[in-house]
Amino acid sequence: MTPSLQAQVSPEEWQLRLDLAAAYRLVALYGWSDLVFTHISARIPGPEHHFLINPYGMMFDEITASSLVKIDQDCNKLSDSPFPVNPAGFTIHSAVHAVREDAGCVLHTHTRAGVGVSAQQGGVLPISQQSTFVLASLAYHAYEGVAFREDEKPRLQADLGDKNFLMLRNHGLLTVGRTIADAFLNMYIFETTCQIQLAAQSGGVPLTEVNPQIVQGVAHAMKVQTGGMGGAFVWPALIRKLDRTDTGWRA
Template sequence: MQSVKQQVSEQEWKTRVDLAAAYRMVAHYGWDDLVFTHISARVPGPEHHFLINPYGMMFDEVTASSLVKVDLQGNKVMTSDYDINPAGFVIHSAVHEARDDAQCVMHLHTTAGIAVSTQKGGLLALSQQSLLALSSLSYHDYEGIALNPDEKKRLVADLGTTNFMILRNHGLLTCADTIADAFLGMFIMQRSCEIQLQAQASGQALIPISEQILAGIKAQAKQVTRSAGGALAWPGILRKLDRSNPGYDQ
């Protein structure tokens, strides 16, 4: 029997390896929520096919071969011993379908991310890290567990052309044209949330970054996000995984 690697293109295999690495790095940083969040990536090629985690597998167990290939409706398009969480794909399929540039969509339930999502003011301009997220940030109000297909159009409308989203009372989302950039975006937004919560917990008066500086960042958003460094950081991330949690590329 052919291995998964033998059945797919070289480009798809690279996407599988990078996506499996992203899952394992989420686990490394403690951002996972058992088996209940998702990172999806579009398979290179004309078909609208996507890779997502096998339902029930811990993030630090995900491998390139175990990722499940599905269509926009969440139906498997390649034989797999694993199933996916259909509810989990509602958010991802909505973004992938609406945004051709969203080659990777990452949605997490981090403690810091959810905590900031419950704050009326949302993410505040308190740190240099927060500026990148704020330059392309949107919000989506909580509608319950993502089971309702009708929510997709509202989520997409709220997302618009942004690459960072805070889902109120729920968590964080990033999308990008590469897995490396989606991961870096999540790293930056998560770090921004952590900094905000620690600063607020100090009980001291906080110094917000001025609107003038924030406006300048927003004006340069496209230039900033395209040079954010995902491709620069990613090889080092893979080397780190090779040392600490090898096997993701199998």
């Protein structure tokens, strides 16, 4: 058991640690994890570019608020931690955080549905209500191999632009959120979109596409659905769901 850091960090950082640990546990609960090989990063409030990320080598359903590692933009550990971090894994995240001041959280997955759709030339198809939310803010980035080279960052940043959904071709899905709750809700919609698409395609019949004008008005529809709260609308319910399963993440 990792000793609690609650008394050693600010209340703001502790709350961020709780939310990020919850996000890792929820990703595991929903079956989106890939053993230990993806990451969720969250920026700590303040002028410094400091972040929290998972201790490399731990399963997502093992992560706690205190086991999260604090790092800088170059993935150097900023506090004593017995856990390693994965610089290669933070390459994508650091690229996003560096150019998106609104990126409080970056969430990346390698799910079968996400990778499957990322390999399709047509990418995300406008065939479901969920897909309209994704298509309203979707970008693509071509596969360049395992993402550990610094020279890939400018191309990824240019491809992402101001979008909140990024399909990494032949690789997986990435979402950006102002908060951890926003990034998680975005990933839930993104992952569901891909699952629906593969299910629809498996029927072997022509698909009906959504009118493009509907996509143009989807931002307003999302505000109506969440009362203008975004991910914060569903986050308390997700925390209750998680606590019914296990409260160990709060340590």
